[in-house]
Amino acid sequence: MQKSVKEKKDEENDAIKALSLCKTARELIRVRKPRQAEDLLLAALEILPINPYVLVALGDTKRMQKQFRTAAKYYQRCLGADPLNPFAMSGLGDAYRGSDNLDGAIGIWAKALDAYPENYLVMTRLADALTKKGDLTAARQIYEKAINLNPDDPFALSGLGNILVRLKEFDLARPLLEKLVIKQPQNPRAIGALANFYRRQEDFSNAKALFERILDIAPRNVYAMDGLADCARGNKEYEKAKQLWEKAMAAGMSRAIAKTRIADACLQMKQFSQARYYYNQVLSISEDRFALYGLLRLIEAEPGDERDKIIDAAKILSRLFALDPFDDRTLNEFNAFRTRYPEMDAYIQA
Secondary structure, X not given: OOOOHHXXXXXXXXXXXXXXXXHHHHHHHHOOOHHHHHHHHHHHHHHOOOOHHHHHHXXXXXXXXXXXXXXXXXXXXXXXXXXXXXXXXXXXHHXXXXXXXXXXXXXXXXXXXXXXXXXHHHHHHXXXXXXXXXXXXXXXXXXXXXXXXXXXXXXXXXXXXXXXXXXXXXXXXXXXXHHHHHHOOOOHXXXXXXXXHHHHOOOHHHHHHHHHHHHHHOOOOXXXXXXXXXXXXXXXXXXXXXXXXXXXXXXXXXXXXHHHHHHHHXXXXXXXXXXXXXXXXXXXXOOOHHHHHHHHHHHHHOOOOHHHHHHHHHHHHHHHHHHOOOOHHHHHHHHHXXXXXXXXXXXXXX
């Protein structure tokens, strides 16, 4: 049965009202007020329950509030009605990444690129995720494609630059990272990428200047504090490095990472009891691989009876093998100890 003129008019008015609510909500999202925006969007959703614009906006508000699973459900509802909606695919990938589902993020972003092969914003997201997964070859190709489409894209420049640094292709990395800082002189991420370039080449003077520049812009930037501490360590200023990591930890740096690095600095200064104290603090929370490696170095450096060293090292190596029996570094550490102390095998097996 055909709708009456009045019914059609009411539907048009409802649609106008819903879209007006969405427009106001989008303004609130733009100024980072997602909770207020969400109330408006839920009202709009009652009027237009399968409208892609409303569903994507709701996904965005939930993602901004770090409610990633709920955000994913809104994006998925949108894709149920509009399977190739680019905003829903991009947002769903962000929601998956936020909930540590990196494989899910890679899958949906790859699908988005199949549908929209020149979407360089999705390219950089996908390349970032592939980098985290360790697939540097695929990530590099995608970053290069993104830069061809948008030569000034900061995420592609920094992402590709960082990969080239990891691959030690410094001559290729440098112009990209310098261009990034020229384009975004107040962006801590841009400056940090160039600082890391210098740090990886052990040019601690230039790296330090750039990390300090970041702290002038963002005084509580943990990445820059950690970078400064690492520069101090590189310059063998271990006490200074220790103090900087204490400061970084107070500003929000991972306590396990910071304490392990502080312990490493103590070990360099032959402050053996302090080093052991910090390593054990980390290990009291979880079986941290790097803290266990630190204890191995401590066993080697600290004066003591050879038999006690073998027994202690065997216990640490057994814990490392329990974490991952095929880890290359653990195997190398075991082989090194076994070369020095052939009787190590008996203690490991016991």
